[in-house]
Amino acid sequence: AQSVTQPDIHITVSEGASLELRCNYSYGATPYLFWYVQSPGQGLQLLLKYFSGDTLVQGIKGFEAEFKRSQSSFNLRKPSVHWSDAAEYFCAVGAAGGSYIPTFGRGTSLIVHP
């Protein structure tokens, strides 16, 4: 069965600092990987996704993520955080070749200090 671990429940950064959110997955084959953001009172918004090819994926809002098969990781990064990035971030994994039934991590809450 597929699973996702986000080791950090909360992360606090200062505005302008760099950010890395960790995600480790467990899946038998090549996974489809996703990062979503959820602002308070909102649904989820897709930041980026990885299916195959280049292991460094660019997303919206200046985010990027790198797929590392050897480490079963798909960490999300941003070089300079803005106060509006404060939100909950979810990593998800899905099975290739079929319908979209994702397994989500428990989320990482990002707090941004001015």
Next chain:
Amino acid sequence: KAGVTQTPRYLIKTRGQQVTLSCSPISGHRSVSWYQQTPGQGLQFLFEYFSETQRNKGNFPGRFSGRQFSNSRSEMNVSTLELGDSALYLCASSLMGQITDTQYFGPGTRLTVL
């Protein structure tokens, strides 16, 4: 183009009652998925509908059911409510429900069971 809409946004019910939640997908999207989000269990997949048929189902009891209409609008129903059903229920739509499609989430319905 209008996003995914969910009604109502907030709902308070008592144990034993039933509830119906509604989701209107983005125009042209034929797949609608439902998720339950709780602090204890995180984000969990409930079911997915495509062309008025339930195509995939998560691991939830039979009290949770849904349907999809010919215009792709979807409803989910929870019967005999329990305290543990208190959650944010998210709906998401996509073109065909394939993993390569982007899912667009609604803002959710916050259900409180007293």
